[in-house]
Amino acid sequence: MIKNLHRGAASIAFREPLYIESCASIVSQKEGEGPLGKLFDIVCEDPMFGCDTWEAAESTLQKETATLALNRSRLTPDDVQLMFAGDLLAQTAATCFGSAGIGIPFYGLYGACSTMGESLSLGALSLTAGFGSRVLCVTSSHFASAEKEFRFPLGYGNQRPLSATWTVTGSGACILSTTPPAKSSPLRSSVGFAAITGLTAGRVMDYGLKDSMNMGGCMAPAACDTIARNFSDFSRTPSDYDAVFTGDLGTVGQKILLDLLSEQNIDLASIHQDCGLLIYDNETQDTHSGGSGCGCSATVLAAYILPKVVSGEWKRILFVPTGALLSKVSFNEGDSIPGIAHAVVIEHMEV
Amino acid sequence: MIKNLHRGAASIAFREPLYIESCASIVSQKEGEGPLGKLFDIVCEDPMFGCDTWEAAESTLQKETATLALNRSRLTPDDVQLMFAGDLLAQTAATCFGSAGIGIPFYGLYGACSTMGESLSLGALSLTAGFGSRVLCVTSSHFASAEKEFRFPLGYGNQRPLSATWTVTGSGACILSTTPPAKSSPLRSSVGFAAITGLTAGRVMDYGLKDSMNMGGCMAPAACDTIARNFSDFSRTPSDYDAVFTGDLGTVGQKILLDLLSEQNIDLASIHQDCGLLIYDNETQDTHSGGSGCGCSATVLAAYILPKVVSGEWKRILFVPTGALLSKVSFNEGDSIPGIAHAVVIEHMEV
Structure with a gap:
C-alpha cells in the first residue's frame, strides 16, 4: 500500500x-x-x-x-x-x-x-x-x-x-x-531485477551562490535537503542504503554535501558516490571537478548502477540527480544559481 | 474505476x-x-x-x-x-x-x-x-x-x-x-464545482512547417491529433462536450484545425473556441492572429472557463493547450517547428 x-x-x-x-x-x-x-x-x-x-x-x-x-x-x-x-x-x-x-x-x-x-x-x-x-x-x-x-x-x-x-x-x-522484465530482458539476472519503490520530490534551494563555474557548490544544498527528507520521510538511515548516488556534485560539491549532512547528524561518507566523479578519471582526463549534465547521471545509472542492482550486489540504492538552475540570461543579469535534486529509491527485487 | x-x-x-x-x-x-x-x-x-x-x-x-x-x-x-x-x-x-x-x-x-x-x-x-x-x-x-x-x-x-x-x-x-472545495472556496458555486475527469497526452506532430510567424499552422496538426484521439479513446463525439478550447491557434490555426478534423469526419466548428482568439479584440487591439504563450490558455482557463464550469453553464469541456516546439537556435539552423497539444477533460460536478 x-x-x-x-x-x-x-x-x-x-x-x-x-x-x-x-x-x-x-x-x-x-x-x-x-x-x-x-x-x-x-x-x-x-x-x-x-x-x-x-x-x-x-x-x-x-x-x-x-x-x-x-x-x-x-x-x-x-x-x-x-x-x-x-x-x-x-x-x-x-x-x-x-x-x-x-x-x-x-x-x-x-x-x-x-x-x-x-x-x-x-x-x-x-x-x-x-x-x-x-x-x-x-x-x-x-x-x-x-x-x-x-x-x-x-x-x-x-x-x-x-x-x-x-x-x-x-x-x-x-x-x-508495471510487470517484471521477461526472462530474455537485459535487466533480469538469474536472481532478480531492479525496481523503483519510492521517491522524494526536490525543492529549489538557493544559497545565493552566483558562480556558474562552481555548480557543485550551488547544487549541494538541494542534494542535502532531498537526501535528508528522504531519510526522514521513510524513517531510514544511511545503513538502509548500499549507496547514495548524487548526479554531478563533483569534488567540490561532494565535500559541501557531506559537511551539510553532518550538520544534521547524517554521516553519508561511507556510502556516497557521485556520478560525476565516477565517469571520468581526473588524473588523466583533466576534467577538474568531475562530469556534469543530464547525460551524466543517466548514463551512469544505465551502465553502472542498474546492473549491480539487478545482480543483487546492491539491495537498495538512492539515485539523486542534481540540477543547477541557471540560464545565460539569468547568469548575465546577476541572478543566483538555485539548485534542485530529485531522489528515486531503486531496489533489487528477487525473482 | x-x-x-x-x-x-x-x-x-x-x-x-x-x-x-x-x-x-x-x-x-x-x-x-x-x-x-x-x-x-x-x-x-x-x-x-x-x-x-x-x-x-x-x-x-x-x-x-x-x-x-x-x-x-x-x-x-x-x-x-x-x-x-x-x-x-x-x-x-x-x-x-x-x-x-x-x-x-x-x-x-x-x-x-x-x-x-x-x-x-x-x-x-x-x-x-x-x-x-x-x-x-x-x-x-x-x-x-x-x-x-x-x-x-x-x-x-x-x-x-x-x-x-x-x-x-x-x-x-x-x-x-483530492477532495471537493470547501463552501468558502472561490471555485464552488451553490450547485457544484469543477473537476478533472480525464486526459489525453499529446504527441509531437511535425508537418515540416518552418515559419515562426505562423505558429498556429505549426500547432494545428498536433491539436487535431490530440482531439481526435480524445474522442476515439473515450468514445465521444463533439456533442459530448459543451466546448473544446485550444490554447493559441489563432485565426490561421483555427481554420487549419477545423479542416484537418473534418477530414476525419469530426465537425468541431460549433463548439470550438481558441483562448488566443478570446483574450484580445483584433479589431481594436491589432493583435493579428490572436494571443499566444503559456499565459494565454492559463489565464483564460482561470478567468473565463472555470467559472462557467463551476456555475454549471458548461457541463463538460475539453481544454487543449497547444505548443510550438522551437528555439531561436533551432529556427536559425533551419529546423522545422513541430507542435504538441495536451488535452484535459474538465467537468461540472454537482454538489
Missing part, C-alpha cells in the same frame, strides 16, 4: 514497484576513455553523431539511445504509452528534435541536470496512477551544445577553474513497466 | 475526479483592455511588475499568481505537496526564479504554450497515484521576455505578418485537490 507519510512529506512509497525493464546508454569518446568506458552500450567516436550541428548531434544521440532501450527489450514505440524526456538546451530542443520524434505521447521536462530523476519519478507516478503499462524516461547532454548554450564558443579556448565540471556527452534511457 | 482504454490509447479516465480547489489569473494592461479584461483577478498596469528586467518581471508575475491561488483558498505552501510549473524562457528561468521560490517540491516542465495542459495532467496523475492531497499547477508568459527570447529586440520595431500571434503577458494557476 501507499504509505501515508507525515504531513509536509514530499515522498511516496509505491504500493506496487515499478520495474525497470530495459535501459540504454550511449556516450562519446571522452566518456568511453573513462573508468566506466567498457560498460556503456555504445561509444560513438564522432562527436557530431553524423550531423551538421551540435544541437542535431545531441538530438540524434538521444533518439538513438531511446531507440536502443526499446530494441534491447524487443519493444516498439506502440508498446510504450508515455515518454518523459528533457535536456539542457533552451526550449529543450535536443528532446523536441530527438526522442520526441519517435511518436510516443510525450511530456517535456526541464530539471537541468536533475532531469533523469524527474523523468523516472513522473514515469513511476504515471504508471501508479494507471496510465498504461510502460513509460520511457530519457535525458541527454552534449559537451559542445552545452558550452554553446551556457558558456563560451569552443573556439575561444576558455580557461576553466578547478571547481568547474565537464558536461558529459551522453544519453541514458530507461523503460519502466 | 480507471477505464482500460484500447491498446495504443494515451488517455486515462480517472477513477476519482481531481477537484479544482482554487485558481488565479494576473495579466498586464493589454490583456486588461481585451474582451475578458474584467474577469482577471488582477490587471497590473506596470509591464515590469516592479522589477528591473523582463525576466524578473515574468518571475514576479508568476510567483504572485501562484501565491494568489493559495491565498484565495486560504492555503499556505505547506498545504500543497507538489508543484508543476513552466514557462517559455530558456531553462524555464521565469519559473526557476518565480513560483519555484515558494518552496513547494517542484517538477519543472517545458511544453511551450501547451504547458498548462501538461501541468494539470501531471498534477492529476500524481494525486491519482497517491502523492499527497493537493498540487499547484502554474505557467506564465510575458510579451517582452518572449520577444527577446524568440524574435527581435523590442526597440527594433519589427513588422509582424498577419499570421503572427501576440504573446500574452499573464500567468494562470490552479490548485488541484
